[in-house]
Amino acid sequence: MEDGIQFDNQYVLPVPHLWRFGFDLGGQYFFLGSPDEFSNVSSVAAPAKTLVRVPFLIQRLFAKDERLFTFGYDSAYGSKKVNAQIPSHVYRIRGSVCELETEIHIQRPVAGPSPFSVVDLDNWSDNVLLIDIRDSPGNSRWLLYNLSSGSLQDVGHSKTYGFFLDHDVLGDGSQIGPNGSASGRR
Secondary structure (H helix, E strand, C coil): CCCCEECCCCCEECCCCCCEEEECCCCCEEEEEECCCEEEEEECCEEEEEEEEECCCEEEEEEECCEEEEEECCCCHHHHCCEEEEEEEEEEEECCEEEEEEEEEEEEEEEECCCEEEEEECCCCCEEEEEECCCCCCCCEEEEEECCCCCEEEEEECCCCCCCCCCCCCCCHHHECCCCCECCCC
């Protein structure tokens, strides 16, 4: 077996030493990020073709509503050792081409050397869940950033996990019995 990412069609994409890679949650798109601060995004269906070259190292990739949402690392971290923002580009997917729709810089409330990261993108709104990690125990915070308005809202101290749920996780509430078991026809 060759080294690299192997796709269903048996294509193997080599991953150069020190490059990063990741997939969107739906498994339709992936990125390869260079230590030289750029990333290439491709579709899993055509892994050899680059859809778009993003001018930063991608941290998280999401696909939603015919758009790609790319969130990166603060490029100033390498020289200043401070995370002050998360760069983001939103691309409109038009067939096998991606067009830059929006460029966003999510500003951190207080810059610092610890991680400031995107955790999840809400499928039902323009909200992005962020984590602002602080060194002192219990001081890390969850933040909601709205991509449309640019508003940043503190939603409290962070616990171990944070993510958005699909709106129909519980389905019709009448299907759940008083002890949490499913009710209805079998």
